[in-house]
Amino acid sequence: MSHLTDKFDQLNITFVQEPVDVEKGEKKPFEVSVNDVLVYSALTPIDDEKGPLLFSANKWWGEPVPKHIERIENAICETM
Secondary structure, eight states, X not given: OHHHHHHTTTSSOOOOOOOOOOOTTSOOOOEEEETTEEEEESSSOSSSOOSSTTOSXXXXXXXXXXXXXXXXXXXXXXXX
């Protein structure tokens, strides 16, 4: 999330994070929406999403998947 907040820091954009607790072993419902349009989802993948946005290798390690970041950035830019 810090990548997006840093990149769009000068614009009038509000990033809302709504943490969710789940039972042990259940998947967290990690999703990103821009103006109520789903652009990234670990539960209902749009383009091979597997977990939180910033972890591509597994749920704790790895670099962002560039095409996923780009999709979210493009969705933000298209709404401005």
